Amino acid sequence: MSAIDVSYRIEGDGPALYMVHGIGSRKITWDGIIPALRDHFTCVSYDLRGHGESPIPPVPYTLDQLVEDLEALRAKLGHEKIHVIGHSLGGMIGPAYAHKYPDRILSVGLLSTAAGRTEEDRAKLQGVISAMEEKGIVPVLSTLVARWYTDDFIEARPDLIEARIEQVNTTPDDVFLSVFHIYAKTEMAPWLHEINCPCLVLTGELDGACSPRHNEFMANELPDAELVILDGIKHSILIEGPERVAPPLRDFLLKQDS
Numbered sequence: 001m002s003a004i005d006v007s008y009r010i011e012g013d014g015p016a017l018y019m020v021h022g023i024g025s026r027k028i029t030w031d032g033i034i035p036a037l038r039d040h041f042t043c044v045s046y047d048l049r050g051h052g053e054s055p056i057p058p059v060p061y062t063l064d065q066l067v068e069d070l071e072a073l074r075a076k077l078g079h080e081k082i083h084v085i086g087h088s089l090g091g092m093i094g095p096a097y098a099h100k101y102p103d104r105i106l107s108v109g110l111l112s113t114a115a116g117r118t119e120e121d122r123a124k125l126q127g128v129i130s131a132m133e134e135k136g137i138v139p140v141l142s143t144l145v146a147r148w149y150t151d152d153f154i155e156a157r158p159d160l161i162e163a164r165i166e167q168v169n170t171t172p173d174d175v176f177l178s179v180f181h182i183y184a185k186t187e188m189a190p191w192l193h194e195i196n197c198p199c200l201v202l203t204g205e206l207d208g209a210c211s212p213r214h215n216e217f218m219a220n221e222l223p224d225a226e227l228v229i230l231d232g233i234k235h236s237i238l239i240e241g242p243e244r245v246a247p248p249l250r251d252f253l254l255k256q257d258s
Helices: 027-032 063-077 090-100 119-135 138-148 151-156 158-169 173-185 212-221 242-256
Strands: 008-011 016-020 042-046 082-087 105-111 199-204 225-230
Touching (some): 008 063, 016 063, 027 042, 063 090, 063 173, 082 090, 082 242, 090 105, 105 242, 119 173, 138 158
Parallel strands (some): 082 105, 105 199, 199 225
8 A cells, every 4th residue: 555645734943854753643732842942943844645635545654655655745835954863753763764764864852652572561451452442442542641641630620631532532443453553563673773864762751562671672673872761651641741851852852063
């Protein structure tokens, strides 16, 4: 299956920074950090295939297809080289893109993602997938929300929690399950050491599935990596803590263009 024309938007001016969201999310996920970056970078955010305003080709999808969609967008917009930052599944698409297209990449930001999973880690993910396949996605959503956000944030910002649930509910079930399978089955450990561009590895201290342990592993495997752990936060760092993500991300990116 060939690449598709994804729905995208562009804000700012400067070197190209492509922003890749995660499972069942949308390009608006980046709204909290774009204001800190658009004075220095051309911020290109887009909806993954099957998500938001992008086309919905038949499933199953593969990681390689998601990489090719990113490459097709880069070629369409005419940016010779790009920075890529990705969250969760997007944090796997970015490194996979850098691995396949090393001459096109300037740097990669791996946000709230994972590699070096244990058998126990994989079993837990398979348990979530099995529950969604057997019961449906909606009954499992409360479990996912509890993994994504801290209790304090859930109580303080029910509006943002509802908006995130609405994103999942308006993502076709077969698409959500297909990209969740990609996230669960992708293991970057065998090839991370081959990515030679500068990388920022960043996660929340309380993120269970994309934990500091997984991120320390990635930072050690990557030849040129910086590691940042944000204390007191879970998986959805772009929604719960954009004001905390933006400074280290901006500093990292500006360093690459200095």
